[in-house]
Amino acid sequence: MATTNETADPVAKGILPTAKQSWRDLFIWKQRTVVTNDFGEEHTEWQDPDPLKNPISLLAQLGAKDWLYFIVGFCAWAADAFDFHALSIQTTKLAKYYHRTNTDITTAITLTLLLRSIGAAVFGLAGDRFGRKWPMVINMIILGLLQIATIYAATFQQFLAVRSLFGLFMGGVYGNAIAMALENCPTNARGLMSGILQQGYSFGYVIAACANLGVGGSTESWKTVFWIGAGISIGVGLIRICFPESKQFIEAKKAGKSAKAPGVFWIETKKMLRQEWKMCIYCVILMTWFNYYSHTSQDSYTTFMLTQKHLPNSPATRASILMKTGACVGGTIIGYLSQFFGRRRAIIVAAILSACMIPAWILPEGERSLSASGFFIQFFVQGAWGVIPIHLNELSPPAFRSSFPGITYQLGNMISSPSAQIVNAIAEGNLVRTNQGKLAPAYGPTMGIATAIIALGIATTTAFGPERRGRHFETVGPPIAVAVPKDIEEGHGASLDEKDGATALEVGDTPVVATK
Structure with missing residues (x-):
């Protein structure tokens, strides 16, 4: 997908908004795409489809x-x-x-x-x-x-x-x-x-x-x-x-x-x-x-x-x-x-x-x-x-x-x-x-x-359904934990973002950090 730097409305949330947006997008040649920059910030833009290649x-x-x-x-x-x-x-x-x-x-x-x-x-x-x-x-x-x-x-x-x-x-x-x-x-x-x-x-x-x-x-x-x-x-x-x-x-x-x-x-x-x-x-x-x-x-x-x-x-x-x-x-x-x-x-x-x-x-x-x-x-x-x-x-x-x-x-x-x-x-x-x-x-x-x-x-x-053509997932992997508190490992019930202290997790390629 080739970027056009043309800003698009964010991807809709909810069943009816998603259905309406998907129906409209069906008649728009460009693809609505969520883009993440080097700082982890996300925005939505229109991208041109890949040309047909040999x-x-x-x-x-x-x-x-x-x-x-x-x-x-x-x-x-x-x-x-x-x-x-x-x-x-x-x-x-x-x-x-x-x-x-x-x-x-x-x-x-x-x-x-x-x-x-x-x-x-x-x-x-x-x-x-x-x-x-x-x-x-x-x-x-x-x-x-x-x-x-x-x-x-x-x-x-x-x-x-x-x-x-x-x-x-x-x-x-x-x-x-x-x-x-x-x-x-x-x-x-x-x-x-x-x-x-x-x-x-x-x-x-x-x-x-x-x-x-x-x-x-x-x-x-x-x-x-x-x-x-x-x-x-x-x-x-x-x-x-x-x-x-x-x-x-x-x-x-x-x-x-x-x-x-x-x-x-x-x-x-x-x-x-x-x-x-x-x-x-x-x-x-x-x-x-x-x-x-x-x-x-x-x-x-x-x-x-x-x-x-x-x-x-x-x-x-x-x-x-x-x-x-x-x-x-x-x-x-x-x-x-x-x-x-x-x-x-x-x-x-x-x-x-x-x-x-x-x-x-x-x-x-x-x-x-x-x-x-x-x-x-x-x-x-x-x-x-x-x-x-x-x-x-x-x-x-x-x-x-x-x-x-x-x-x-x-x-x-x-x-x-x-x-x-x-x-x-x-x-x-x-x-x-x-x-x-x-x-x-x-x-x-x-x-x-x-x-x-x-x-x-x-x-x-x-x-009326979604589409994410061109989504990049080459570097995204399975959920793997890093530095997990002992009580979570032992199954003592606290959620990952509710524990005292600092907990760092890596899920796929997305770091998730929970602090005091």
């Missing part, structure tokens, strides 16, 4: 170690997606294997999404307190082991139990992965890198679909796909062991290693929630819309092609692969453009265009037409998603960039967890006549109406 030159700004962190974060997110979609794209196989309906099988998806928020809280806070490395290592290895446990689930009840436990550990991946991957990226490259990173999710779907295509359509073949997912997850965890902790986290830890107070992190966490509860609620609402957006438009799409469009397993899987290829392309391009056009403008335009694509998405017949329409709608669906990693990071309290995005994302996942079940239940309860004259579940109309409502919800919520 994406190759942006990629070249990352050093070898930056690329290492980014690639492993991308792979962790892709492995997480593979493990999840290994179930959703094989719903029909699993229904035959356990002698259940498709709706029954999607109960496992609901349970997985429902419990991910708990894992996000535990592993996200651990990532902010202890570093990104070991929480991610533990996450990935246990995810692989739970994929193997799913294979050996003899009954449907055991299957549901394992997938519930799977959800707990799956939830911890997102926050640590995006924090590790993005926190050292140059500011003007973040939009592009965010778009690429988010498409790790779509890339995981593509790999899972390719694996499903490779193993064929036999009922027992679902187990092979789960074996592949287990190998990928455990492999990423083992690779992460081989290189050090995030540079940003290490530097912040060194700065405060003279004295540490284990209780300070949790004190600061509570303080953050008290101060930022409105931002937390907003991001949870936004992530609820977004998770409904992706799960409603993709989880049942393969089933839609198999049942309502009468495609065999292989053509339906190929169409799914092309659909998510569009997601990878769209997320990267729109994430890149958001650096210039703005995070919120990019999300709003992508959401509205996806709604316009719905008739062309559900009405065609045949593999080629469905592949093309699926490609373009997911281009815009995941194009909007491509902005989310950096948008959440920029909205996050500085010292909580591992826990805040992960928790808000997974709480949104939890609220939207019944999405696949809802789509399947409504579709199976309403029949439509196909081009072959047969009655089939109404997956197309159900997904189309739901996606239209959700896309408009995303556009509206984003239009």
Whole structure:
């Protein structure tokens, strides 16, 4: 962002003032930015957006170690997606294997999404307190082991139990992965890198679909796909062991290693929630819309092609692969453009265009037409998603960039967890006549109406929400205490600013001093 030295009104406080200011700012090309000078004094000014740069030159700004962190974060997110979609794209196989309906099988998806928020809280806070490395290592290895446990689930009840436990550990991946991957990226490259990173999710779907295509359509073949997912997850965890902790986290830890107070992190966490509860609620609402957006438009799409469009397993899987290829392309391009056009403008335009694509998405017949329409709608669906990693990071309290995005994302996942079940239940309860004259579940109309409502919800919520594009957080680290009084360390109840004597704390890069 380029400074203009043009003073702007301060950032609004409160829900309605923030909504009004955000709506007005949407039609102002410049970005309202809070600037801190060398003396710690803050003022608000208008800044010009970064010009669009050659994406190759942006990629070249990352050093070898930056690329290492980014690639492993991308792979962790892709492995997480593979493990999840290994179930959703094989719903029909699993229904035959356990002698259940498709709706029954999607109960496992609901349970997985429902419990991910708990894992996000535990592993996200651990990532902010202890570093990104070991929480991610533990996450990935246990995810692989739970994929193997799913294979050996003899009954449907055991299957549901394992997938519930799977959800707990799956939830911890997102926050640590995006924090590790993005926190050292140059500011003007973040939009592009965010778009690429988010498409790790779509890339995981593509790999899972390719694996499903490779193993064929036999009922027992679902187990092979789960074996592949287990190998990928455990492999990423083992690779992460081989290189050090995030540079940003290490530097912040060194700065405060003279004295540490284990209780300070949790004190600061509570303080953050008290101060930022409105931002937390907003991001949870936004992530609820977004998770409904992706799960409603993709989880049942393969089933839609198999049942309502009468495609065999292989053509339906190929169409799914092309659909998510569009997601990878769209997320990267729109994430890149958001650096210039703005995070919120990019999300709003992508959401509205996806709604316009719905008739062309559900009405065609045949593999080629469905592949093309699926490609373009997911281009815009995941194009909007491509902005989310950096948008959440920029909205996050500085010292909580591992826990805040992960928790808000997974709480949104939890609220939207019944999405696949809802789509399947409504579709199976309403029949439509196909081009072959047969009655089939109404997956197309159900997904189309739901996606239209959700896309408009995303556009509206984003239009009235905040944006902090270009926020500088390269040097802001986790909460680390320096010179903390003994009675605080022992938990004797006094707040940090109420103790006698002088107490110096360093929270991220902001010194906080309490005196008599």
